[in-house]
Amino acid sequence: RKEVEQDPGPFNVPEGATVAFNCTYSNSASQSFFWYRQDCRKEPKLLMSVYSSGNEDGRFTAQLNRASQYISLLIRDSKLSDSATYLCVVIVSSGGSYIPTFGRGTSLIVHP
Amino acid sequence: EPEVTQTPSHQVTQMGQEVILRCVPISNHLYFYWYRQILGQKVEFLVSFYNNEISEKSEIFDDQFSVERPDGSNFTLKIRSTKLEDSAMYFCASSRGSAGAGTTDYEQYFGPGTRLTVT
Numbered sequence: 001r002k003e004v005e006q007d008p009g010p011f012n013v014p015e016g017a018t019v020a021f022n023c024t025y026s027n028s029a030s031q032s033f034f035w036y037r038q039d040c041r042k043e044p045k046l047l048m049s050v051y052s053s054g055n056e057d058g059r060f061t062a063q064l065n066r067a068s069q070y071i072s073l074l075i076r077d078s079k080l081s082d083s084a085t086y087l088c089v090v091i092v093s094s095g096g097s098y099i100p101t102f103g104r105g106t107s108l109i110v111h112p
Numbered sequence: 113e114p115e116v117t118q119t120p121s122h123q124v125t126q127m128g129q130e131v132i133l134r135c136v137p138i139s140n141h142l143y144f145y146w147y148r149q150i151l152g153q154k155v156e157f158l159v160s161f162y163n164n165e166i167s168e169k170s171e172i173f174d175d176q177f178s179v180e181r182p183d184g185s186n187f188t189l190k191i192r193s194t195k196l197e198d199s200a201m202y203f204c205a206s207s208r209g210s211a212g213a214g215t216t217d218y219e220q221y222f223g224p225g226t227r228l229t230v231t
Contacts, residue, residue, distance in 0.1 A: 032215045043203055043222040044155060049215045087155065091211045091218065097168045098211035100145075100220070102155040 003027060004090050006103035013110055017078045021106045023088030024070045031098065032091040033064055033071045037084040038105065044087055047073075078110045114138045116223035118204050124229045125194055133189045133226045135204030144187045145205040145220060146179065148172070155203070161187065162210065194230045201225045 005024045013019050025033075033050035048055065050062040050071050061074040071090075075082055085105040092099050117136045125131050137144050146158040160167040161179055176192045187206075191198055203225045209217030 032211050032218055034215075034219070038155075041201075043225050046219055046221060049219055051215065093211065098160075098218075099168055099170065100157045102157075104154040 003101045004088055004103040006088050006106045008104060008106060010107035010109050013078055015078055015080060015110055015112055018074065018076045019078055019108060020072055020074045021086055022070050022072050023103050025090045026069070027092045028069065029093050030090045031093040034089040035062055035073050036087040036089060038087055039084050080110050080112065083108055083110045116204055116206055116221055118223035118226050120226060121224065122227045124231065127196055127230055128193050131191050131194055131228065133202050135187045135223055136185050137187055137204065137206030138221060141206035141208050143207045143210055146189045147203045147205065148200040149203065150200045196230050199228055199230045201227050
């Protein structure tokens with residue numbers, strides 16, 4: 001089983017739509033969680049950290065479900081500029097070390 | 113807004129040659145990282161570096177790789193004898209703290225990457 005799994009998509013949605021992505025992780029020792037976005041051939045850019053209580057930043061909401069070992073990202077009122085690949089990052093704690101593991105990403109295409 | 117910078121943006125080298133990729137992390141960050149992303153694949157962790165020492169490294173980071181902070185600003189990745197399969201985008205990142213310090217301190221900021229092409 002892959003350590004961090006994401007539906008590759010693409011999710012093809014119209015402007016203004018609400019879209020949600022999930023990311024599952026296999027290691028229960030996972031400690032920290034992040035969502036990044038990556039535009040084609042560019043660097044990953046931090047979108048938001050994911051806190052245990054869930055957090056919201058404008059149109060973006062992130063949730064963590066430790067019992068089911070997944071995190072989610074909800075985007076409301078999608079904009080054309082939201083088109084990108086969304087990367088889930090899980091930090092696994094093992095013997096005092098912390099290893100970041102990326103998912104392969106979920107592609108979002110927002111169309112007019 | 114402070115940002116991570118990387119040079120060169122594109123490096124072409126012949127198999128067996130040594131390359132050095134350079135990064136300038138954000139100035140008040142203490143933890144530095146290298147990642148690679150082969151075209152069409154996921155981002156893979158290579159190594160993390162703190163206080164002039166490697167903190168963690170992945171299985172990919174074998175003896176052909178080394179990292180160094182030669183001065184107060186640069187952070188370098190050296191690949192000793194490049195192979196065709198080393199062709200990838202290499203990203204440098206930095207963070208204020210480690211994962212143990214808390215989620216916010218561990219937020220990593222990435223540089224624009226160096227595209228390495230080995231021929």
